[in-house]
Amino acid sequence: MLETIGVLVAHAGRGPDAGARIVRNPDDALGRLLRLHVALGSYNLQDVLEARVVLERSSFEAAAAHASAEDLAEAEETLRRMQEPDVTVPEFNDLDTGFHVQIARSSGNQLTSTLTSAVRESVRPLILKALEAAEDWPATAAALNAEHAALLTLVKEGDGPAAADLVEQHIRGFHGTLVPEQAG
Template identity: 30%
Template sequence: MGGPRFEPVRTVRAYERIVEQVEEAIESGTLCPGQRLPSERDLMGQFSVSRSTVREALRVLQARGLVRSRPGDPHGAEVQPFTPTELRKSMTMLARVDGLSLGELVQFRMVLDSSANLLAARLRTDEQLAEMDTAIAAMRAAVEVGYDEFSTADVAFHDTVAQASGNKLIQICTEVVRSIVLGLIADKIAAAPDRVALMRQSIRHHEEVLAAVRAGDGPLAARLSRRTMYDYYVGYVPTSERPALRALLE
């Protein structure tokens, strides 16, 4: 017999309804960062639920990074500014369960970084150029110290470029995807026998990108970024996924 197929109805617990309503209020702007929710007692009255139900909802909201609730605080939980924590958790989980391959993550980094470089070349300030210079100087100094120090300086360079793009979503996604990629292969990079040579090569690439950004040549800065990212990561990506990365090269 034809017709629609229905799924069993899921029982929704009371605390989930509270979480949904608070999330909707934050998403709509009715609740803004820095504002406070009503007290536990007021929430109990408004939702007609027990104290334990309210506290369970607050635990979930806090775990999601949406509010901060202090034990014994007579005031209501405080709404927190947005952070990329939950986005990072979701994407990390996808990567861990093979929902996202390393090749896809690196390809996305190539897209993000090249776009950030193109925008930075056209929008950067003198102060941001100086920060990029400082980051590359720190990379040079870190070569003989160790990979962790080098990576920190490298991250500072890319963060400044992302900021210079002027796009908050590029900044957030760049930071999230980079942290996932490095988390997946950091041990392999640190253990590479030629890591000092790789670090020196990386510095040369960064200097070329910075020269293009300084000159205001967005297309060149973007092209160099994609090539640099490809050269640095392609050896860690399975052979079957490398054509997808090469497709971004000109």
């Protein structure tokens, strides 16, 4: 079962390559495991949203201090691809996930990066569904692209506190619509 979800890799036979080994990069496995727990109701979407806010605030603030020129160029290329007029909704969603994970990786904290990747991956199907349901996809894409561009600008300028505040607004905005309103 651990091999199926990507935590272990098992090689049959004898010798130094035989046996089970823990996967070096647990991002994908942790994301699949968290998505399964969300689907099974182990975690509610409000809890996932709040965890995402905490992790991404931290990631964006740290990225503003630690991101390399290569990290920033990679995030910039992702944004360029998101802004292409013929990008499909599923492609946009994949690129959106990629952008947030790239920023987390550039934060300099591997555990925060892994957790951010897992949390973002766990809600990717729900975000895709919400994007596909958008009444005006071009306007929705333009608004999200503007937010992503502003986030990247703040990271490039080294303004971590402003980037943290803006990413929280971004997550609680469109992506926050995934969580049903709770009666007070």
